[in-house]
Amino acid sequence: xxxxxxxxxxxxxxxxxxxxxxxxxxxxxxxxxxxxxxxxxxxxxxxxxxxxxxxxxxxxxxxxxxxxxxxxxxxxxxxxxxxxxxxxxxxxxxxxxxxxxxxxxxxxxxxxx
Amino acid sequence: xxxxxxxxxxxxxxxxxxxxxxxxxxxxxxxxxxxxxxxxxxxxxxxxxxxxxxxxxxxxxxxxxxxxxxxxxxxxxxxxxxxxxxxxxxxxxxxxxxxxxxxxxxxxxxxxxxxxxxxxxxxxxxxxxxxxxxxxx
Ligand SMILES: Nc1ncnc2c1ncn2[C@@H]1O[C@H](COP(=O)(O)OP(=O)(O)OP(=O)(O)O)[C@@H](O)[C@H]1O
Ligand SMILES: [Mg+2]
Numbered sequence: 309x310x311x312x313x314x315x316x317x318x319x320x321x322x323x324x325x326x327x328x329x330x331x332x333x334x335x336x337x338x339x340x341x342x343x344x345x346x347x348x349x350x351x352x353x354x355x356x357x358x359x360x361x362x363x364x365x366x367x368x369x370x371x372x373x374x375x376x377x378x379x380x381x382x383x384x385x386x387x388x389x390x391x392x393x394x395x396x397x398x399x400x401x402x403x404x405x406x407x408x409x410x411x412x413x414x415x416x417x418x419x420x421x
Numbered sequence: 422x423x424x425x426x427x428x429x430x431x432x433x434x435x436x437x438x439x440x441x442x443x444x445x446x447x448x449x450x451x452x453x454x455x456x457x458x459x460x461x462x463x464x465x466x467x468x469x470x471x472x473x474x475x476x477x478x479x480x481x482x483x484x485x486x487x488x489x490x491x492x493x494x495x496x497x498x499x500x501x502x503x504x505x506x507x508x509x510x511x512x513x514x515x516x517x518x519x520x521x522x523x524x525x526x527x528x529x530x531x532x533x534x535x536x537x538x539x540x541x542x543x544x545x546x547x548x549x550x551x552x553x554x555x556x557x558x
Contacts, residue, residue, distance in 0.1 A: 344524035346462050347531050358522045365437035366522070368444070369465040370457055386434075 309333055309415055311374070311397060314353075317411055318376065318401040324382050325374075325397030333374065335418045338409050342366040352420055355412075357381060357405055364390045373397065378405045422446070422484040428495065430477035433521055439480040440465040443491075446484065452557055459535040460555045461487055466528040467493040467551045473518040474498070475549060488537075491553045499545040506539070507533065520547055 312329040315322060322329070338355040339345055345354060345366050353374040356363060359381035367375060368390075375391075377383060377400040383391070391398050401408060413419070424446070426439035441460045447457045464480070471478045475497020483490040500506045507529050514524025533539050538554035 338524060341528040343525035343531075345522075346466060347527060347534075361434050361520065362436065362521050362523075365441070365465070369437065369440055369458075369461045371454070399503050 309412075309417060310368050311399075313415075314376070314412065314417075315399055315407060317415060318399070318403055318408060320376070320399045320401040321382075323398040323400060324388050324391050325395075325399075326396050330345070331397075333417060335420055336376075336409075340403060345370055345372065348372075348420065350420055353417075355405065355408055359387070361381060361387055361390060364394075364396070367391075367396065368394050375399070376401065376408065378403060378408045424482040424484075426480040426482075428471045428477045428480060428493070431472065432477070433472055434470050436469045437465055439468055439482070443489075447489070450484070453554055456555065460491075463535040463553055463555070464491055464493070466532050467491070467553070469523055470528055470549075470551070471495040471497070472525055473514055473521075478548065484491045486558045487558060488554055491555075492550060493553075494548065494550040496548045499547055500541070500543040500549055501545050503541050503543060527535055 333353050335352040337352040340358045351371050354372050355376045357378050359377050364387050380402050382400050383398050411415040429435050444461045475495035478495030481492040509530045510526040512524050512526035518524045536553040537556050540552040545547040
């Protein structure tokens with residue numbers, strides 16, 4: 309599934325990474341717990357309700373570069389700036405974590421575990 | 422190559438400054454991406470701990486041809502029982518720390534998994550020092 313399709317399915321807003329929307333996404337991981345994100349060996353798309361600079365830093369360290377913020381959390385300008393340095397994609401949806409995960413799972417995005 | 426960073430007390434937005442910079446340096450030096458990830462994840466966990474559980478401190482990094490040596494030394498309450506702190510799930514994190522997405526008691530075990538050598542020394546009421554080595558080959 310392409311990022312563009314994901315954005316459409318989630319009725320989402322793209323905050324960063326317009327130029328990467330044709331990239332394919334195969335796996336996702338959903339968590340508000342950055343401790344948990346830091347234990348991942350793979351680099352899935354992250355679905356999270358945690359919207360602060362630490363989310364971006366954690367992704368930087370864990371080499372994740374696509375983040376979906378759920379439930380109306382909007383990335384702040386300092387988050388976008390930091391994410392820009394790392395060439396990340398940031399998108400935000402008003403849908404809940406549950407709905408977001410359900411829709412994407414249904415559309416064929418794979419879990420890690 | 423020797424680098425030093427200061428971890429500022431209570432400044433969560435600053436957590437990761439040292440790890441970000443080390444990441445850039447190692448990439449430039451051509452260190453394999455999987456190894457860079459192990460290094461920066463472990464260093465970031467230690468940086469976050471120095472802010473979350475102590476009053477800030479210093480990060481000392483020495484990069485050699487075949488390994489990286491990192492020390493995160495903080496001033497803080499120290500760890501009374503290091504074996505207990507190393508257990509997965511053990512955490513004394515404050516609510517503010519949990520609000521930042523941390524405090525699951527996974528940091529020290531995760532450092533252990535990512536580095537080749539981990540030494541944690543601590544004196545109650547003085548501070549904690551975390552020493553880590555990752556070999557490049
Ligand atoms: N630098 C430190 N100074 C004082 N206590 C520490 C320090 N580092 C760790 N600890 C103690 O050890 C516990 C476990 O640390 P660990 O990093 O494994 O988990 P955490 O920081 O609580 O949560 P997480 O790392 O998953 O966000 C902490 O909750 C704290 O009680
Ligand atoms: Mg920790």
